[in-house]
Amino acid sequence: MKKILIIRPSAIGDVVMASPMIKVLRCAYPGARIAWLAEPQVKDLLASNPDLDQVFLWPKGHWRQLLRRGRLLALAREVSVLARQLRREEFDLAIDAMGLLKSRVLAWLSGARQRVGFDSREPGRSLMTRIVARGSGDKRMSSEYIRMMEDLGLSPGGFEPHIAVSPEDEESALEKLRGAGVEFPFAAFAPFTTRPQKHWLDERWAGVARGVRDKFGMQAVMLGGPGDVERGARIAACEEGTLVDLVGSMTLGQTAAVLKNCSLLIGVDTGLTHMGAAFDRPTVALFGSTCPYLRTPRDKFRVLYSPMDCSPCRRRPTCEDGFLCMEALGQEDVLRAAQEVVA
Numbered sequence: 023m024k025k026i027l028i029i030r031p032s033a034i035g036d037v038v039m040a041s042p043m044i045k046v047l048r049c050a051y052p053g054a055r056i057a058w059l060a061e062p063q064v065k066d067l068l069a070s071n072p073d074l075d076q077v078f079l080w081p082k083g084h085w086r087q088l089l090r091r092g093r094l095l096a097l098a099r100e101v102s103v104l105a106r107q108l109r110r111e112e113f114d115l116a117i118d119a120m121g122l123l124k125s126r127v128l129a130w131l132s133g134a135r136q137r138v139g140f141d142s143r144e145p146g147r148s149l150m151t152r153i154v155a156r157g158s159g160d161k162r163m164s165s166e167y168i169r170m171m172e173d174l175g176l177s178p179g180g181f182e183p184h185i186a187v188s189p190e191d192e193e194s195a196l197e198k199l200r201g202a203g204v205e206f207p208f209a210a211f212a213p214f215t216t217r218p219q220k221h222w223l224d225e226r227w228a229g230v231a232r233g234v235r236d237k238f239g240m241q242a243v244m245l246g247g248p249g250d251v252e253r254g255a256r257i258a259a260c261e262e263g264t265l266v267d268l269v270g271s272m273t274l275g276q277t278a279a280v281l282k283n284c285s286l287l288i289g290v291d292t293g294l295t296h297m298g299a300a301f302d303r304p305t306v307a308l309f310g311s312t313c314p315y316l317r318t319p320r321d322k323f324r325v326l327y328s329p330m331d332c333s334p335c336r337r338r339p340t341c342e343d344g345f346l347c348m349e350a351l352g353q354e355d356v357l358r359a360a361q362e363v364v365a
Contacts, residue, residue, distance in 0.1 A: 023051045023114050029128050029139075030119040031061045031080050033216075034274070034293025038067065038300055039164040040119045042181040043171060048073040050176050057111065059128060066275030070186035078107060080128065101131070109133035117174075118150065119167060126150055138174065140166065163299060163315040182319045183300035187279045195272065195279035199243070202266050209240040210281055210303075211265070212289025213257060214250040219311040219345050220291050224253070228260035229353040230288060230360075235264055237357060238364055240285060243268055245277050245294055286364055288356060290348075299323055304363035306356055310347030324359040326351050 026047055030040045037060065047056055057076040058068050061083075068077045081100070088097040108131060116129040118139025126146035129137040138152045147153060154173045156166045164181055171178045199208070213227050231242040246254055246269035254269030272280070281287060281297045287305045289295030291312050298305030304322040307314070313334045314327045328350035332341060 023054055025055045025111055025113045025115075026051065026057070027078075027108070027111070027113045027116045027129075027132050027134060028056070028058045028119060029116060029125050029132075031059060031082065031125065031128070032064055034064055034067065035291075035296045036120075036293075037064045038183050038185060038293055038296040040167045041067070041071075041183050041185060041300065042164060042178070043117070043119065043167055044071060044073045045184060046171050046176050046178055046181070049179075055111070057113075059108070059132075063274065066188075066191065066273060067185050067278065070188045071184065072186065078104075080104065082124075105131040105133070117170065119170060121156070138170070140170070161314075161316040163296075163318040165315070180319050182302075183296065185278055185282075185297055185300040187282055188275060191273070191275035192279040192282070195276040196283065198268065198272060198276065199280065199283075202243075202268060204241055204243055204266055206283075207238075207240050207285035209234045209238070209242045209286040209288065210284040210294075211242050211244045212246070212287065212292055212294035213244065214246040214253065214269075215290055215292035217311070219348070221345070222290055222308055222348050222351065224257045225260050226353050226356075227257050228265065230356050231261050231265040233353065233357045234286065234288075234360065237361065238286065241266060243280065243284070245272075245280060246270060286360055288360065304360070306359045306363060308348070308351055308356070310345060310351070322363040324363055326355055326359055 030037055055075045057078055058074055059078045059080055062079050065077055068074055113132055113134035115136045116132045116134035118125045118129045121140030121142040123144045123146045126139060126149045130149040137150045139150045141153045141155050154170055157169050168178045168181050234240050234242050243266045244254055248270040251270040254267050258265050258267035282301045284303055287298040287303045290308045295307050299318055299320050302320055307325045309327040311334055314325045316325055328347055330347045
């Protein structure tokens, strides 16, 4: 196997949990050229990985704009450009680690001789040369990606997530922390995700910030993207002076650098929380509407989950915006778990 393409364009958490595939493939094929096809917003998580030779970018947002504006000829040209870039590499294997129609099309566009991808209800199976069952009931972190490696006849080993931070991102992130008056050691909070049913209560973040200060002597730094700024301000207002609001002020690479340097990470089921495993940081992960992974490759990683009859509801909550599974996780539960991982 000389040339391998991994296709997992997004999202942050999925890229983090799929990242161990790079090391597994590198160990199995030391001389291979390994590339990843990703959306631009996750490039920072991959670009500095020493075992990855290249990151190809799929400008999905731009393609979508062209489609909406009816600029079909321009879109066809863009698709052709990406296809030529990929086919020029003459990949032996494309791994579709997403299992959706769009990722199957991308695998087909790559021209790879073998195109292996996950099973799903979406069309496009004929674009693949082999389909891999995802499996069910496996509580290991990254379980479906482990299954992919095993199906390819490879030993997954410890399958530890890996994110490499560039020196430039680390330097600029530390400068931002100093500018905000943050001293080491500090805790990082990741309260935000794309689905409201995965969010914890705003006021409880403020209470945990006080607890982290009192129990561990750590100031808490709140992280998130540009779309989280308004809610971040509401949470920070609940506990002025204890919780440093850096939401929306950093790139993804800089945010990763902050997480790499924190002494405690507390977050919901979101990509930033999964990075705790990548950096081997003491981490407490709060799950509710989604199936939690209960086994991780890191000792200092705790998952809090209060199962309900209606969970996991994933994208279809039935509890009228109450999200009882998240309400059931109390501040003291979180602080006890934090004590365990920090000790």
